[in-house]
Amino acid sequence: MTTQQLIDEIHRKKSFLCIGLDVDINKIPKRLLLEEDPIFTFNKAIIDATHHLCVAYKPNTAFYEAYGIKGWQSLEKTINYINHKYPEIYTIADAKRGDIGNTSTMYAKAFFEDLSFDSVTVAPYMGKDSVEPFLAFEDKHTILLALTSNQGAFDFQTQKIDSEEVYKTVLKTSKTWKNAHNLMYVVGATKAKYFKEIRQIIPDNFLLVPGVGAQGGNLEEVCKYGMNDSIGLLINSSRGIIYASNEDDFAEAAAKNAQQLQAQMQTILE
Amino acid sequence: MTTQQLIDEIHRKKSFLCIGLDVDINKIPKRLLLEEDPIFTFNKAIIDATHHLCVAYKPNTAFYEAYGIKGWQSLEKTINYINHKYPEIYTIADAKRGDIGNTSTMYAKAFFEDLSFDSVTVAPYMGKDSVEPFLAFEDKHTILLALTSNQGAFDFQTQKIDSEEVYKTVLKTSKTWKNAHNLMYVVGATKAKYFKEIRQIIPDNFLLVPGVGAQGGNLEEVCKYGMNDSIGLLINSSRGIIYASNEDDFAEAAAKNAQQLQAQMQTILE
Structure with missing residues (x-):
């Protein structure tokens, strides 16, 4: 998808909502455990109930690999x-991969070709030659971790390199990489005050923003400082939507919570 | 394994050799493609031919996910x-994972419990709460990327935070994390001149060292500056061993190259 x-x-x-499909088998309704594939059955019900309210789904690969x-x-x-039932939906493999050149190409193939995701999240630590193999795939996005939503972000990301924070160096350096137009960035909603400066460095790229809801990020704040002329934001909610209920009404409850976020987004867009 | x-x-x-099982189906002998599982058949032959010469195997997960x-x-x-045939061998899932707390626990379960690896490689970018979930598993090692063997290592890892390189900040900070005794670190052999300073920060931890051979790292240099009283090194070679030949003699050729490295290591140990 372009x-x-x-x-x-x-x-x-009228939505820039991304729903995170981080499915923990201990948190889904018990009756689904009788199904042949409880996780897929759960996802299918969530997707069917929410596809008209969101523009993206983001399975976190850890929950599947486990x-x-x-x-x-x-x-x-x-x-x-x-991809078959709702091809208009953008898909993100939240995999946080990254390795030396040849190996990153294998990861890119895994997610872009074998699984046909539109995008994959990638960690920047290993630098240019670990990210460019992902960027080489046209009409696929590489979503680089910049400033993440967790407390650990303050361990290294906000430390200063030559009086500039590591995450800003990541943003500036990555702009110079080949096919940088295929980059998006992860910026946590819990770091809303950083969005203004981030937009000065990367005015045009889309930002994937986790941390609204359970983690305490504020939607209005993120939009105020993070939105650009092309919207430029995908706001992710996982637990707040998919675990809205663990009873038989889980899909309807998920849709209800997704609808609340979509309504807030519609107001902001208008 | 402890x-x-x-x-x-x-x-x-008399070996601290780790063999990387990074199997590209386009590089293995053509006749193996007739097997039901060419990659496993290839690995099995390599393992049977080399298990007495190495102490660890390291499959890079990208090559399997693809x-x-x-x-x-x-x-x-x-x-x-x-694990069944050679339980004395140490195993490393070279996966370079890392995510927020709950999600890192899922990755740790995937590699430590579901697949029963002894260790997994982890990226430090997201900080403490992305790594400690791995460290919580007793008698399992978390191998943190510190200074990698590729050119991109100079993009961020060797940049200076308050006049100290990022990778040194990673080393020093990670030492303070809970269960830090379960840490090992990735340090590329191509960066041999850095080993002395690295050993001043982390004298005791094992280092997983890629980059000897194809990437140009020098074994003697690495040992001179990186070895400690407990040896403290696992030297990885992947392509230089597993692709020593792509004919029917691939396993024997792999053993021959592994044996050469083992002999060098034996000399160093004596």
Whole structure:
């Protein structure tokens, strides 16, 4: 999917909501455990109930890998279901990968070709030659970790390199990489006050913003400082939506919470 | 496996060689493609031919994920084969994972419990709460990326935070984390001149050292500056061993190259 197609979809749905499919088998309704593939069954119900309210889904690969081959199968069924039934939806493999050149190409193939995701999250620590292999895929986005939503972000990301924070060096340096137009960035909603300065460095790129809801980030603040002329934001909510209820009404409850966020976004967009 | 068991094994075999199982299906002998699981068949032959010459195997997960569920099955068969047939061998999932707390726990379960690896490589960018969930597993090692072997290491890792390089900040900060005794570090052999200073910061931890061979790192230099009283080094070679030949004699050729490295190591140990 191209960036323009994503922007068009945001305007059509009046939503820039991304729903995180971080499915913990201990948190889903017990009756689903009788199904052959409880995680896929859960995802399918969530997707069918919320696809008109969001523009993106983001499975976090950790939650699938934890169940080995069965988990990988659930992930494959989930992405295939989205791509076939709702091809207008943007998909993000939240995998936080990154390795030396040749190996990053293998990861890129895994997510862009084998699983047909539109994008993948990548860690910047290993630098240019670990990220450019992802950027080489046209009409696929590489979403680079910049300033993450967790407390540990203050360990290294906000430390200063030559009087400038590490995450700013990551933003500035990555702009010079080949095919940098395929970059998006992860910036946590819990760091709303940083968005203004971030937008001065990268005015045009989309930002994937986790941390609204359970982690305490504020939607209005993020939009005030983070939005650009093309919207430029994908706001992610995972637990706040998919675990809205752990009873039989889990999909309806998820839709209700997604709808609340979509309504807030519609107000902001208008 | 405990650190002491690994050290004992190094003395018994007079080797601190780790063999990287980074299997690209385009580089293995054509006749293996007729097998039901070419990658596992290749790995099994390599392992049977080299297990007495090395103390560790390190599959890089990218090379398995690139083939989807089939690849994940090959990885599972490979780790099960090592754990059952050669339980004295130390195993490393070279996965370079890292995510916020809860999610890192899922990754740790994937590699430590579901696949029964002894260790996993982890990226430090997200800080303390992204790494401590891995460290919580007793008798399992978390191998933190410090100074990697690639050119991109100079993009951020060697930049200076308050006049100190990022990788040194990573080393010093990570020492303060809970269960830091379960840490090892990745330091590239191509950066041999850095080992002396690294050993001043972390005298005791094991270092996983890629980059000897194809990438140009020098074994003697690494040992001179990186070795400690407990040896404290695992030297990895991947391509230089597993692709020594792509003919029918690939396993024998791999053993021959592994044996050369083992002999060099034996000389150094004596």
